[in-house]
Amino acid sequence: METKKQQSVKDKDTMVYQCPMKCEGTKTYNHEGSCPVCNMILKPVDSNRT
Numbered sequence: 001m002e003t004k005k006q007q008s009v010k011d012k013d014t015m016v017y018q019c020p021m022k023c024e025g026t027k028t029y030n031h032e033g034s035c036p037v038c039n040m041i042l043k044p045v046d047s048n049r050t
């Protein structure tokens, strides 16, 4: 008996990163790093929410 898969576990492959200052608006990166505009560390954001 299979139950529906729950998506409560955060999958790192689906994580996206975004400048905390949103220099580039809603632009996101799929890797960690720093913002090319303000050089701040990109923050992980959960874009997989429905």
Ligand SMILES: [Zn+2]
Pocket: 019, 020, 021, 022, 023, 024, 035, 036, 037, 038, 039, 040
């Ligand atoms: Zn920035």
